[in-house]
């Protein structure tokens with residue numbers, strides 16, 4: 684696959700994944716009755732919607748044709764892309780959530796955040812650098828900087844979830 688179109692599909696699939704994850708956080712936030720935990724989930728949801736939008740617009744800046752199919756996403760991101768999307772979809776189906784449920788949910792979200800940050804980092808170092816070398820252009824350099832900021836957000840998401848986990852363990856005592 685040509686580097687630039689490979690990059691575009693990676694960005695589009697990242698946008699799809701972020702949007703799904705954002706909706707899952709937003710949905711879970713609605714089910715939580717502790718206001719601070721609710722606020723922390725909304726905090727991550729807003730960041731994730733922001734990431735989804737940025738990835739979509741970056742992809743559009745590379746080319747007008749902006750559709751990606753789940754099969755393409757699995758090719759570019761690996762099977763884990765589908766696993767994350769399916770996890771997010773399972774969360775969206777929940778109608779209520781117990782403290783114990785929430786605690787194990789936070790563990791799986793923590794793993795997702797770590798995986799996503801790693802994927803963004805490896806892409807940053809491989810695909811983006813390739814694209815920069817082969818195509819040049821300031822846009823790709825800017826994308827690299829923006830991806831770095833997104834990785835920083837993902838690190839913060841893990842810290843937020845660690846705070847939630849600590850709060851939950853106190854609430855359950």
Ligand SMILES: [Fe+2]
Pocket residue numbers: 701730731734833836837
């Ligand atoms: Fe994100």
Ligand SMILES: [Fe+2]
Pocket residue numbers: 727731796799836837840
């Ligand atoms: Fe995140």
